[in-house]
Amino acid sequence: MKTLKYIGLLTIGAAGLFMASAQHASAQVSVRIGPAPVCPYGYYEVAPYNCAPDGYYGPEWFTNGGIFIGAGPWYHGPEHFYGHVDHHYDFRQGYHGGFPARGEHRGEHRREFRGEARHDAHGREAPHERR
Numbered sequence: 851m852k853t854l855k856y857i858g859l860l861t862i863g864a865a866g867l868f869m870a871s872a873q874h875a876s877a878q879v880s881v882r883i884g885p886a887p888v889c890p891y892g893y894y895e896v897a898p899y900n901c902a903p904d905g906y907y908g909p910e911w912f913t914n915g916g917i918f919i920g921a922g923p924w925y926h927g928p929e930h931f932y933g934h935v936d937h938h939y940d941f942r943q944g945y946h947g948g949f950p951a952r953g954e955h956r957g958e959h960r961r962e963f964r965g966e967a968r969h970d971a972h973g974r975e976a977p978h979e980r981r
Contacts, residue, residue: 886924890956894941895921895973901950905961908934916956925971932976936965 887893889901892911899922910933912918919927937943968976 883923886920888953889918890950890954892918893921895925895969895971896942897922900941901952901954903939903945903947903949904957905936905963906939906965908936908963908965910934921971921973927971930970932968932970934963934965935967935969936963937967938964 887899887901891904892902892907893899894902894906907918911921911927919925925931939945939947970976
């Protein structure tokens with residue numbers, strides 16, 4: 851009987867310690883992306899979001915006033931958007947030509963756009979039925 855009483859007290863004590871040591875921890879994750887890059891012809895849709903050269907994006911990536919609609923986390927165009935891009939000016943496809951600097955202004959004359967690929971605002975190729 852003494853042993854049973856001892857085990858009962860031990861069990862109650864362990865349960866009390868377990869309940870007392872349980873703490874609620876809350877976690878918070880905050881991601882700041884900052885302002886969109888200021889580039890004369892838009893910026894690439896993937897990190898590190900460098901300025902894209904003239905001719906990478908097709909005309910549908912710009913408003914009638916010539917303002918870039920954004921890409922990546924700063925995209926503010928229509929949902930399910932796919933726009934033309936020219937892979938000849940894509941650093942992921944081996945382009946090593948000139949890149950405009952952030953804050954640089956557009957030249958007076960734009961290149962004629964010749965791209966045939968279509969990307970969404972995050973750099974993913976359009977499905978075949980949307981090309």
